[in-house]
Amino acid sequence: MKKTVLSLTLAASVLALGACNDNESADSSKVIASSKVGDITQNDLYEEMKASIGDQAFQLLMIEKVLDSKYDVTDKQVDAQLKADKEQLGENFETLLAQQGYTEESYKKYLRLNLLQEAALIEDVEVSEDEIKAEYENTKNEINARHVLVEDEETAKKVKAELESGKDFAEVAKAYSTEPAAQQSGGELGWFGKGAMAAEFEEAAFALEPNVISEPVQSSFGFHVIEVTDKREVKESYDDKKAELEKNLKLEKADQAALLPKISKLLKDAKVDIKDKDLEKALDEFLAAGDAAGSTEQPAAEEDATTEETEK
Incomplete structure (x- = not known):
């Protein structure tokens, strides 16, 4: 399985935290475990997990939200990718989940984020019909x-x-x-x-x-x-395989380095206001990635002025 998902999302514990946050109530004092030696509240768990993987969890959840606001990934697509991975790995699929610390549900969250990032990567990439047909013959x-x-x-x-x-x-x-x-x-x-x-x-x-x-x-x-x-x-017809082949060809052509600046722009446009002081710098590296990409490009007006000065 070739996956383009950002390395930060490879932590199954981060994905599990995201799934947990979706289901828990807003009452941070809620007791989630009791014992003779003391209780553990939802806030106890939140603070402990925040201290260990808080930045990663917040990055993942926020990146997923901004990508999901622009790109469409359906449950059907996630299920189709899950099915393809299971077919490719066979009995080793369960081994992979155990090795990486995934449940099937957290793996599906990983797949969704991966598909969202792929959509961002390939949105401006072009491939021809001839390229797709040639790839079909090549992968029969x-x-x-x-x-x-x-x-x-x-x-x-x-x-x-x-x-x-x-x-x-x-x-x-x-x-x-x-x-x-x-x-x-x-x-x-x-x-x-x-x-x-x-x-x-x-x-x-x-x-x-x-x-x-x-x-x-x-x-x-x-x-x-x-x-x-x-x-x-492979018995599938060209029409059945076309969409998958087109996507794979686009991913091969896509510039992986363009993903971070795209995410950075989406985060800036979303105007994220982080209320938790412990997490206020969690997105800095992603926001800085966009600034770094922009600094390598000379603005058009400045470029014209430079050219004009050179011609003088």
């Missing part, structure tokens, strides 16, 4: 693969030898792979088409016959030892 075939990622070629050769000797792939992946997810996934990548992985990895993987262990393949991540377990041809 999918493979189901797994890999072991290591730091050097020597270790990769050792991994290949162990796999070819009949050792269990998942166990080898857990023993050697530098990819943290391998401890739960055993190196399984699920189904994917072209354009989903690093170019060097993809070229080698799609050239493999099923159940053949690859030679070490170097990418920017390290050295991969790959096995393709199955291949299939």
Whole structure:
């Protein structure tokens, strides 16, 4: 799964806090737990969470609100992305949730914010019909693969030898792979088409016959030892796939660096008035990002004056 969501939203605890805030009453003195040694109120929990992840939680909630005010992401789109992720990862989906600390509901909040940010990224990006058709032909075939990622070629050769000797792939992946997810996934990548992985990895993987262990393949991540377990041809028609392909092509062309200035402008236009003194600086880094982007562009009037002075 390729996700463009800002790194701050990767904290499941932040997302969980947002979900909690949606449902709790405004009575901060409400007792949410009682015991013989004392009670815990809603405000106790709020203050504790604010002290640990308050800025991140506030950033997430506010960014989601300003993006949602401009871009339309429906529950249907979120559910469709959730379904696609489940299909891609198969039985490893639940492992991913556990590893990242998500519940399915907090993962859906993560997906919604990701989709909102994608909408902001691609709103001004153009792709042609010919580009979409070419991508459709390019992604007709999918493979189901797994890999072991290591730091050097020597270790990769050792991994290949162990796999070819009949050792269990998942166990080898857990023993050697530098990819943290391998401890739960055993190196399984699920189904994917072209354009989903690093170019060097993809070229080698799609050239493999099923159940053949690859030679070490170097990418920017390290050295991969790959096995393709199955291949299939996508049955969806061009019309069914067009919208998804168009979006993916736009995301590839989009300038990721443009996202922060867009968010910054939306935050400024929203005129956010932070009442809690402990959180009053929580948005400063995002507001500053817009100022920094603006300072790199010379205003038109100033540029004309500069040009005129030069010509003199």
